[in-house]
Amino acid sequence: MRWIEAAFKTEGADIDELCEKLTAMGAEGLVIEDEADFRNFLEANRQYWDYVDEDLAKRYAGVSRVKLYLPDDDGGRASLSRMAGVLGMEPDVGIVDDADWENNWKQYYRPIPVGERLLILPEWEPIPSDSPRRILRLDPGLAFGTGSHATTRMCLNALEKAAAREKFVLDIGCGSGILGIAAMVLGCAMVVGCDIDPNAPDIALKNAGLNGITDMTFKIYAGDILKNAALRETFGSGYDIVLANIVADVIIPLAPIAREFLAPHGVFICSGILDGRQDEVAEALADAAFAITEHRHEDGWHCFSAVPH
Template identity: 45%
Template sequence: MEDIKWLEVTVDTPRAGLEALCARLTGNGVNGFSIEDEEDFKQFLEQNRQYWDYVDEELLERMRGVCRVKFYVTDDAHGRAQLVQWMEGVDLPYSTAVLGENDWAHSWQKYYKPMAVGERLWIVPEWERGQEMPQGKVPVYLNPGLTFGTGSHSSTRLCLMGLEEYTVPGQPVLDLGCGSGILSIAALNLGASAAVAVDIDPKAADVAYENAALNGIGKDRYTVRAGDVLSDKALAAELGRQRYPLVLANIVADVIIPLSAKAGDYLTEDGVFLCSGIIDTRAGEVQAALERNGLKVFRRREEKGWVSLAARKG
């Protein structure tokens, strides 16, 4: 079957004219478009400050002054005629870029290859299943197309390295801020008896369960909950009914700091609280909070400006 080609159409507009442009395109029959807008981007960042420590400067620069609308037509006579119809009455500059069918769904796969982490873990995209694996490695199968963490970011890699040391075979693990589930799934593959995972994003449960299924892990060993342990007292109490030899938190400093006051409630007496997602300039602040709350840091790892800390009850 011949590869379908698409045109990505980008219309630039002053922000004051955005609403009118969207109304015109809708009236002309455009049945779907996306908006890139610097002000919305800034508002999103401001409203979600508790979930990030660092925004890439290149991304900020790319969004500077941006206000544009994007939509798609097929790159053929029909699509170009449709483009003329959809742009009727729109007196604004626009540009087009050709995309292939594979550009939508498959081309990104070339960027994800099996990846060694630490001494034992081998992170494998699910479409690479069946490829030869180095001897002695423990595979963790993931679908990187599911938008959450894939193990390539330094903060996740640091946490995975810690998992190799602190996962206790035959004992459970608690993963706070699980995202794709990569950490708790890796712990299960390393021998943990069961894992409970929590994330504030309700979509995370479906993603984590799907990735768990890729690893042959069912709900008899893996439980994922949506909620915020910092604000949901019922959820915090439910999690506190059990003690864990390993509690994970790959989040950001502004969440780990208040979480440090609760982490001890979930730990066994000699359990490890392994936290990551900390930019190096805030590591001292996080360590101070941990120690204020009775957790003594005994191991620090660093990679590319990111830090993970391992702590026990002091």
């Protein structure tokens, strides 16, 4: 089925009024795109990232509009004409197919070999019959963390060296669950994870299920580990591997906490560290009684492996 995509441009202060008018005329599923809202969201959550993708910022630059979708038929065109007439506004109009929404994004996700042993496979891709690698199934549409970004690749490479049978893993900022799932695929015995996103447990467990992993050995919690002492107590200590693919501003205060989670022989793998922040993180690791054993650098990002000393 084909749809008319109509975008009505307006001022940010007038968006609510425009939405009310469109709703009163029968419009449903309105999509609001507003630079002011985007900037406010970034400011309110700035502690969770070091940068914003340039293309994403450009997409919202100077934007204040409301989008709606109508069937591409006589009825849809008549409805749009009526709305435009009542509003006295001429929308930007395009045509999209159902397939554009449902499947086109999948073209950007292909099997990704990582390190020497892993192959990250989108859930719709067939399993290669001749691959010697261990398969990690993932739904890339669910959350950040698909293996394509340098921060995740570096973590996976470091994890591949550290993972082994009977090891227990803590994944802080687990997102899609990719790192914890990789640990299980590589033979680890148990993964506990957490994320500030309340949807993370469902998302990570869904991805784990694609790999035959159940909540018996893969447990995910929602919460802020820096602020929630009860959550930290729930996790306990003695982990062989602690993972944190987050940002420098979280890793720095996290370092002494990660030290408490680790077994004496354990390793802390942290990534998501933008160029220019690596020295701050290295200093925080040293202050938390860690010795850096490996420093990876790729595409402007850094990843440290560190052990207690």
